[in-house]
Amino acid sequence: MxxxxxxxxxxxxxxxxxxxxxxxxxxxxxxxxxxxxxxxxxxxxxxxxxxxxxxxxxxxxxxxxxxxxxxxxxxxxxxxxxxxxxxxxxxxxxxxxxxxxxxxxxxxxxxxxxxxxxxxxxxxxxxxxxxLGTSDTLPIGINLMQLTTASSETMAEKAKQLIQRVKLEETGKLPKTEIIEIITTIAVYKFSSLSREEVEAMLGLTIEQTRVYQEAKEEGREEREAEILKVAVPLLLKTGMSVEQIAQQFNVAVESVEKYR
Known part of the structure; x- marks a missing residue:
């Protein structure tokens, strides 16, 4: 690990x-x-x-x-x-x-x-x-460190318990999504033969909570954006709009519009 x-x-x-x-x-x-x-x-x-x-x-x-x-x-x-x-x-x-x-x-x-x-x-x-003591008496941050020392036999259960604790407790300046992401990353390192999706399933995470879902969601957004620009850019250029104006209209980078001119 x-x-x-x-x-x-x-x-x-x-x-x-x-x-x-x-x-x-x-x-x-x-x-x-x-x-x-x-x-x-x-x-x-x-x-x-x-x-x-x-x-x-x-x-x-x-x-x-x-x-x-x-x-x-x-x-x-x-x-x-x-x-x-x-x-x-x-x-x-x-x-x-x-x-x-x-x-x-x-x-x-x-x-x-x-x-x-x-x-x-x-x-x-x-x-x-x-x-340092038992996990339920320690700050969540220290629990994260202790999780790195867990054995393969106890890792999944300890990780799930920590995830539930993160969901229920106040974490102050530590964003809950990022803490869960670190827990998942620790488990991925521990169970290197499993895919990230398999580790997340093992930990009982719903797909919406994970970076995998967020990355897929972003990829989907980019694909839809590309399809719209592919059709719209040539038409709008014919109306006299500049590349900069089109980029501003769709709230995208000028480079994104340039691809379809």
């Missing part, structure tokens, strides 16, 4: 979710943006950086790492890259924190002594998803 790309999607759409996990929640948590940044003059690329808005006071940067496999070099790499970024961008922050997310403690590096100055400080927080 490509969990890196799943978490990138989750944090890119809803960057404030990271602050449901950490103790040091900034004042403007809802206005942070999630980026993948390159450290100049090095070969480092940091996949998870939460950058504060321009008017934030103080400006606090959060570095995040999601680790789903054992990697004894994780802390060496993560702290080196984070400090290198801080050194290159000194004017962009007033403070910083690191968040490392593991599905369980068993996947944390064994060597916790070498970097104890960080690991034992309040600037670094380690999160173990299986120790």
């Amino acid at each position: 490509k969990r890196d790309s799943i978490y990138y999607q989750i944090f890119k759409r809803f960057p404030a979710l990271i602050f449901e996990l950490v103790d040091n929640r900034p004042v403007q948590a809802q206005n942070y943006r999630f980026e993948s940044v390159e450290v100049k003059e090095t070969t480092f690329r940091i996949d998870g950086v939460f950058l504060p808005p321009e008017d934030a006071t103080p400006k606090i940067i959060f570095f995040a790492e999601v680790q789903f496999q054992k990697d004894e070099g994780l802390y060496h790499r993560f702290f080196t890259e984070s400090l290198m970024y801080l050194n290159r961008n000194q004017s962009q922050y007033d403070d910083w924190y690191c968040v490392v997310i593991f599905p369980s403690r068993s996947l944390e590096p064994n060597d916790k002594r070498t970097h104890r100055i960080f690991l034992n400080s309040d600037q670094v927080q380690r999160i173990y998803l299986d120790e």
